[in-house]
Every structure is written in C-alpha cells, then in structure tokens.
Amino acid sequence: MGRIKTRISKSVTKDIMDKHAGKFSSDFEKNKQAIESQADIASKKLRNVIAGYATRLKKSGKY
Structure with a gap:
C-alpha cells in the first residue's frame, strides 16, 4: 500500500497544475525541474x- 499524501501537498499540486498545466508531463524528473522553476518549495x-x-x-x- 502506498503512503497517503497530505491535504497541503495535494492542494499545492493542483494549484500549480491549474496555473502551469502545459509544463508538466508524465516524467517525474521533468516534473521536479518544473516544480523548482514554478514554485518556491x-x-x-x-x-x-x-x-x-x-x-x-x-x-x-x-490534467
């Protein structure tokens, strides 16, 4: 079984993806770079x- 993600991580992810949906793909490594450039985590x-x-x-x- 997987780990349950917290509410804040889900809401932050959905907010970022709503604003910058075209910058994300199904590749985890590319998404890490996109998160670094789009948000201050x-x-x-x-x-x-x-x-x-x-x-x-x-x-x-x-999305």
Missing part, C-alpha cells in the same frame, strides 16, 4: 511529493 521532500503527485495526475489523464 523549501524542502526537497515536499518538492518530490508534489512532483510525484503531478506525475500521477498526468498519467491518469486528469
């Missing part, structure tokens, strides 16, 4: 969680 762990959730949303076709 303090920790590397939170950046990776957001990039992973963005990757999952792109793969599922929701």
Whole structure:
C-alpha cells in the first residue's frame, strides 16, 4: 500500500497544475525541474511529493 499524501501537498499540486498545466508531463524528473522553476518549495521532500503527485495526475489523464 502506498503512503497517503497530505491535504497541503495535494492542494499545492493542483494549484500549480491549474496555473502551469502545459509544463508538466508524465516524467517525474521533468516534473521536479518544473516544480523548482514554478514554485518556491523549501524542502526537497515536499518538492518530490508534489512532483510525484503531478506525475500521477498526468498519467491518469486528469490534467
């Protein structure tokens, strides 16, 4: 079973993807770079969680 993501990571991811949907893809490494350029995320762990959730949303076709 996977780890449950917190509400803040989901809401931040959805906000960033609403504003910059074209900059994200289904590739995790590219999404990490896109997160760094689009948002000021303090920790590397939170950046990776957001990039992973963005990757999952792109793969599922929701964005």
